[in-house]
Amino acid sequence: MIEQVVGVVTQMALVLFLSPLIAGFIRTLKARLQTRRGPSVLQPYRDLYKLWRKGMVIPETASWIFTATPYVLFATTLLAGLLIPAISAQAPLSLFGGVLAVVYLLALGRFFLALGGLDTGSSFGGLGSSREMTISAIAEPALMLAVFTVALGAGSTNLSVVAQSALGQSWRFLAPSQMLAFAALFIALIAETGRIPVDNPATHLELTMIHEAMILEYSGPYLGLIEWSAAMKQLVLMALLVNVFFPFGLSSDWSPTAILISLLWFSAKLLVLAAAVVLVETTNAKLRLFRVPELLAVAFVLSAMALISTFLF
Amino acid sequence: MIFWQDPQFGNRLITMMAALVLVLQILMVAQRSIVGNIRGFGIQSFLLASIAATIAYFNHATQVYIVAALTLVFKAIVLPLILEQLVERIQIRQEIEPFLNAPLSVIVSGLLTLVAYIVAESLHRPEQGTAQTSLGHNTLAVALALFLIGFFMMLNRRKALTQILGLLSLENGLFLAAISLTYGMPLLIELGITFDLLVAVLVLGVLVYRIRETFDSMDVSKLSRLRG
Amino acid sequence: MLLPTILIVPLAAGALSFVARRRRLMESVNLVAFAALFILAVALVGQVLRAGVISGWNGFLHADSLSALVVLLTAFVGLVCSIYAVGYFREDERNQVFEGGSAGAIAVSTLRKYYALTPLFVFSMLLVALADNLGVMWVALEATTLTSVFLVTFYGRATSLEAAWKYAIIGGVGLSMALLGTILTYYSAHNILATETLASLNWSVLVTHAAQFDKTTMKLAFILILLGYGTKAGVAPMHTWKPDAYSEAPVPAAAILSSATLNCALYGLVRFYVLASRCLDGNYPGRLLLLFGVLSMGISVPFVLIQRNFRRLLAYHTIDHAGIMVTALGVGGPLGAFGLTLHMTFHTVAKSLLFLCAGTVFQHFRTDLFGKIKGGAIRLLPFAGTVFFMATLAIVGTPPFSLFQSEFVILRAAFTAGHYVSAVLFVVFGVGIFAGAVLHVGGLVLGPSEPGPVAPWYPWRDSAVLLSTAVLVVMGFWLPTPMFDLVRSAAGIVSGAQ
């Protein structure tokens, strides 16, 4: 019981305070790859702090939906973060919701975010919501199918069970099915976290922006919450990816020493994955909106192949 | 025995007259004038009456005499008179324009006779070879032929009156069948039937008259306003 | 002594209204006669249920439960129509549709035709049901045609002449075929019974010896009977006269034609079917009947689907139902026969009702073409319009109305007997008929209507409609036990149980 509480607290802290770091790391690394100096890795923390202190402007047209959205987004993302195994294979709350719960909690957040976008009445908001919902919708099957492939391997949708079974058989990630599934999930990750080539978090051109367009009207603490949730979502998905496919160093309980080791492992794996994301971002140009489905179709085919290969081998 | 008591002779006689009736029918098919047709029908009825009489005589079936008498009175005399009067009343061209011309019609009636014989054949029971059944299958064939040809006349002719004639000769076929197969139906039925026939002719006559009035033509093939 | 009275009442009524001078007199004569007739019919049913078979005039008349059923139905239709007719013809006079277009003397002389002929018409139908002798039955059936021809020409339009001519000629041919069939039956029985007496054509006598009849002759006879009485019943392809005659006759007459006369024709067919199925086995007549039944159901579908005239629509419905009943007969067996008699009962009520409603709609809009009516009959004729739609739903076999039940029974019989093809076709055609009916009548009853006053309550017509509506609705949920026993024992006779 006490271990449970420890687990919850630790992981909540981890998700809350590690996520801006990852965001900052990606930003910086990207800058360096583009031979810019770029902001410090800690910039996101500063941004959040600043936004937190700022006053905010609520559009007259907006209703309570606009106000509720940041809280819902924050809560759902954080809860999703508590359902996944981050540093311990035994995710603190995995009993109360498996991988399906994670996906659907994120979906709930997105639902409200899109409503918030529409609520302002400005055309940008609607534009953003429309695109966001479209892309997430067509990303869903690929994501789910890949997740299923993993879950089928473990015979469970409970992420702790999945992680433990992965832990049980290291080197399993070399199996073709796992690699294909990983590739598919990676693409899904890029789509879900709104990174190039699907979306460009840095742009504010009406033609290209998706996520940014939705939150255009948000300011001050609300904007802070939303940015923070975005960072957490990114962390959650990345953690899911690394721990399910590359479980090494994952401690199977919450004993302090094991935690420390696995924390190191975890950060290392995250950094590698982040680096991969950055590589993709810098080496690709953003796709036109109507080319995105093709990319996600590729992801779907990959995960379908993954499925079939588990059936064959 | 003397030949006029010999039932075989009776059979021959009957068959001969039946054949005559059939020939008459086919002639009527070929016949072009209405009045001629009516007269033909009269003779046909007369022959039928005499067939009835013969049967009555040879089989000592007294009630058939009455049937014969009825036929003579109504079919051979009254009906033709009524019809001719009708023809007088409505001055129509004495021509019959059939859909098929005369030779074709005759061929068709020949075929129909063939059909009649085929059907009658299947009813033929040589094993129980009583005079009556053999007589039966022979005259039944003729009767069926009369029936079919009468029917054919009805659908081959345009004028209302000629359709009535067809119906009548068709009825003659029935009469022949009844009289020759079973020495006639029970008397009461015969009466009923003859009465019905008479009424039918009257009704149809009235209709013909009114058609003539309304359409000033007897051509029932023009009566095709009610469709679908 | 009951049977002769049943026959005499309508005869007397006919004679009386023939000499009657005033319209009111003719109306009352008819009303009284048909009311009396209905009571007598009920009494007859009671006796038959008690005694089984009763006969009068030393066996000339003969009533078993089947004939009792037909008599009852005929009497019912006669009563309803006679009530309706009063209102109907008064409305006609108001609209001045008779020759000369004037009310008064001409109208009375025209009306005499209806009021004198209808009782005779009904008389001949009753005779069909009550005559034991097949020959007499034939004569009576022929008489139904002859008496109803002038009902068809009632309005003396060119089209009604045309219709009458077709009716008379086709009917005449058909009945002569039936006569030949009768003669052949007599012949095939002749060798067995070897009597010349009237009784040797009595159904009750024949049916006991039917097994020994000459098979081939009986086959030939049955074919001819099927075609002959089939023509009278309007079974395809001998159905062609029906739409013309029904749409030209005055509505009450059409109602009688389409329900009671159909029953009589089927009654004749059934009598011979029993003989044939006793002589041959049930298969031979069964196959023929199924063939024609399904054919006539199928033929009526396209005409119902694209129909411009609602009285003709109803005529095609009648053809469809003739097909259904013939199919039921062909399926045979206790269940099939039961389905037949049940359906006969329900159809008689529903179809006559339908014609009466159609009549009211026709008189209100002065046309029987769907195209000329904008719709919205339900607003202009709140009562008749509603009932019209309701009865249409009933006639196409929609629950809770009872025709669904009888059709279900027939289908079940067909499946049990293994006639899968006919059964499936039955259902398919049923859907087609339903589509056509609802399409047209729905469009007529619902929708926006022309502006105009809402029609008042028509005392005669609407009460007649109300009467048979009540009967129809009640029958959907509950059939009085004696009525049911009658239907079932009639079915027993059809399937040759006793």
Add this chain to the structure above:
Amino acid sequence: MAGLLAYALGMAAGLAGYAWKRTGAWFPKLLCFLSLTGALLELAASLGALFSRSELAWSLSSGIPYLTYSVRLDPLSAYFVLALSLLAAAASVYSFDYIPRSLPGDSSGVFSFFLNLLLLSLTLVFTASSVLFFLIAWELMTVSAYFLVVFHHESEESRKGGLLYLLMSRGGSGMMLIGFLLLAVGAGSLDFTALHGIGQTLTPSFGAAAFLLLFLGFGVKAGIIPLHIWLPAAHPVAPSNISALMSGIVIKAGIYGMARVFFDFYGALPVWAGMSVLVIGIVSALLGVLYALMEHDLKRLLAYHSIENIGIILMGFGAALLFRSFGYPKLAALALVAGLFHALNHAVFKCLLFLSAGGVLQAAHTRNMEQMGGLIRRMPSTALFFLVGAIAISGLPPLNGFVSEWLTYQALLSGYGATPTLTRLAFPVAGALLALTAALAAACFVKAFGITFLALPRGEEAAKAREVSFSMRSAMAALALVCVLLGLGAAWFLPVFDPIIQQVLGFAVSPNLVAGNGLILTAGSLRSGSVSTAVMAVLLMLLGAMPLLGWLVWGRKSTRAAGPAWDCGLPGLTAENEYTATAFSKPLRMIFAALFRPRREIQAEFEVSPYYPKAIRFESEIEPTFEKHVYDPLRHSVLAAASWMRRIQTGSIHAYLTYIFVTLVLLLLFGVRG
């Protein structure tokens, strides 16, 4: 069963009221009250039957032996009666004010006559236990629903919709009729109890034929694709409380029939049967939601979502059938529970959505979403309830939609491990497509809610909109509450399914599916996956409160001002700047262009240069695939054939005589020797 009487009373009163024209304002209220009583009584009866595990049955004989009004409330029936009476109660409370406001004065009698008739016949459909009685109740339901759909029969649209509905239902009931007769003849009895497991005893071909006919027959009513076209035509045109009942429960009659046939009359079916149900389910779900996305008629949109959810239910059924044919009763139980539970859930939230849509219609006088907007300020509670329904139907946690979809996912997943051969691949793919469906549904309801309720009103009607009356709101509130309860308390509710599964598969299901003393919902076992909506809900509250706390502690000083939203530099933000429903769904319209075949035309009038249009008329529509490529050709060919056949009746007597003559000769030649 006393509820039946109350319904009957309602009908009687309705008729009476119709006959006796002058009725006061109390009259419609009385009628609604009667149906409400009926609903509550039914509710009691069904709950009693479900929890007391007692099967109550009675039968009443008509004068007609072959027809007995026999009624049996076995678990399956009780379950559907439960759903029915929930909705009936809500709908009748809703009608208290809806009927007098939205219907012409004197018609309320007829209306509630048919309303009560509909409820009565539905109850009978769910409880009738003899084939003939079932069919009668079925047709009664169809007809009464038809009259309610065409209640505003002056409008062309509702007549067309109603007609289409009636015709297709008749086609369906034709198929059912044959199917039932095949079964009944095989059993030699019309009684449902005698039909139990009859499917096994039939010859394979008959069994298959009966199965397909019944599946399609019920499918018409359930609105499976491609037999769905009547549904979006008929549901929207009905008065809103009727649309709610039709989309909520009438189509469930089809589901009930399938459940009854698949799991009661048949034992283990061959694989193809389950597979076809699964595939039809997938197709209906996906196409249903895709078509919904393209709608901007609020009620048509909801109608298409009914098709989608029917598809999801059928996925559960199909999986159950497959598991059964492969011999995994436990998995079959899981899938069946998923399907049945989703049936109930959909009934509840779809009714809720239609009722709130009805409120919107009454306020904004249009079904076209492009005319709405900003209603959340004018009718806050309606908006809230619609939002609850939207979250539930999108399958988002922690509401009931999520639970049943979660169960469906779990069932499909476990299918992979269990089933042999390539068929196993079908399950995960089905799961993925279910995911796509759910995501699209979410997108669609973002559009529906966002465009309808948020931002600025697009029409002056919408601007003048007022909140609906108390009784209507309380009906919605009740249903919303049920959504929440079924969502959070799912684990407590599951034991309801025990008697049903007991009846079908012979064991209780809840022990496998519930853990953590009724807090956690599992997929057969804790290891194979578990979820707890209740805990989730609590945690969401707490976590949501965190930033609020933080804001209270540190963020005090941060000011909070109201300002105009960014209007792209134009003078002031107007409704013209808003995103429209059409625009919102445009990306998906483009992506699935292969399916939609969109057609667009733009007419613009320019003033000086093509960059300054004076007026633009934009028109875009998608091609109704099934209507265009399946149904229209069918209709045309039938009519063509008919008008060709019509030539038979030439009007020439000679032709008529010839028909008879030919028949005669042929019969003479071939009939006699036969």
